[in-house]
Amino acid sequence: MTKAPAPQTLDLIFAALADPTRRAILEMLLEDDMAVTDVAEPFEMSLAAVSKHLTLLMRAGLIAQEKRGRVKWCKLEPDAMRASSIWMQGFGQFEALDLDGLERFLEAELGEDAG
Amino acid sequence: MTKAPAPQTLDLIFAALADPTRRAILEMLLEDDMAVTDVAEPFEMSLAAVSKHLTLLMRAGLIAQEKRGRVKWCKLEPDAMRASSIWMQGFGQFEALDLDGLERFLEAELGEDAG
DNA sequence: ACTATATTCAACCAAATGGTTGACCAACAG
DNA sequence: CTGTTGGTCAACCATTTGGTTGAATATAGT
Numbered sequence: 001m002t003k004a005p006a007p008q009t010l011d012l013i014f015a016a017l018a019d020p021t022r023r024a025i026l027e028m029l030l031e032d033d034m035a036v037t038d039v040a041e042p043f044e045m046s047l048a049a050v051s052k053h054l055t056l057l058m059r060a061g062l063i064a065q066e067k068r069g070r071v072k073w074c075k076l077e078p079d080a081m082r083a084s085s086i087w088m089q090g091f092g093q094f095e096a097l098d099l100d101g102l103e104r105f106l107e108a109e110l111g112e113d114a115g
Numbered sequence: 116m117t118k119a120p121a122p123q124t125l126d127l128i129f130a131a132l133a134d135p136t137r138r139a140i141l142e143m144l145l146e147d148d149m150a151v152t153d154v155a156e157p158f159e160m161s162l163a164a165v166s167k168h169l170t171l172l173m174r175a176g177l178i179a180q181e182k183r184g185r186v187k188w189c190k191l192e193p194d195a196m197r198a199s200s201i202w203m204q205g206f207g208q209f210e211a212l213d214l215d216g217l218e219r220f221l222e223a224e225l226g227e228d229a230g
Numbered sequence: 231a232c233t234a235t236a237t238t239c240a241a242c243c244a245a246a247t248g249g250t251t252g253a254c255c256a257a258c259a260g
Numbered sequence: 261c262t263g264t265t266g267g268t269c270a271a272c273c274a275t276t277t278g279g280t281t282g283a284a285t286a287t288a289g290t
Binding site for chain 3: 163
């Protein structure tokens with residue numbers, strides 16, 4: 001697998017991940033596929049703003065959207081992160097699955113980020 | 116180790132990585148520490164512009180700068196990438212060291228990106 | 231047909247980004 | 261001291277970003 005992505009892909013992915021709202025959205029989608037309205041619910045911004053965030057996430061390939069009826073379902077597309085993950089691995093030989101660190105980290109991130 | 120980073124850290128790191136010039140700089144620094152002027156040399160933009168990029172990379176913790184004489188040396192700080200690497204690992208249980216994919220990928224990235 | 235819900239579109243706005251140039255400061259060389 | 265090199269600072273500019281609001285579109289319910 002792991003086909004080499006177009007150069008601009010990394011731009012889109014990293015730019016998408018640079019926003020706390022969008023990271024929070026990805027974390028929400030990690031637990032369940034969600035409709036746009038439900039994605040927007042916990043945020044204080046307008047639905048249109050969240051819709052724009054979702055568009056960016058989709059252009060980066062990080063989520064997929066499927067319209068069923070009038071509801072557009074958003075679903076995580078975690079493979080897209082692989083490109084950036086691979087790129088970063090060139091810089092430090094990280095251990096892959098630092099679950100301990102992940103746990104502690106996500107606590108902080110979920111607790112304080114992007115409400 | 117792997118201390119949980121402040122929430123804003125991910126903003127800074129991902130934003131820093133979203134720019135092809137800055138990624139190219141990091142790739143250059145992967146091979147050697149470099150003076151600011153030498154970092155700037157391959158790029159078509161002004162020295163001041165590259166200096167700004169380096170400032171962003173430093174604020175993100177991705178590089179360190181040490182002034183010796185009138186020369187400011189830039190050196191990769193790969194540990195900073197760990198925070199984002201850890202965050203991403205929550206989304207797909209990537210295998211850590213996909214060297215095969217890395218190789219193919221860096222070829223494309225180095226060949227076409229940010230000249 | 232009417233109405234409500236789900237979502238996007240369009241126009242707009244403030245702030246940030248990525249670049250420029252020219253002035254500036256620091257450090258070495260003569 | 262003078263001049264040159266290394267690097268940043270300040271002011272500026274165009275574009276992008278992240279948000280707003282109000283209108284528009286599409287689907288569903290009655």
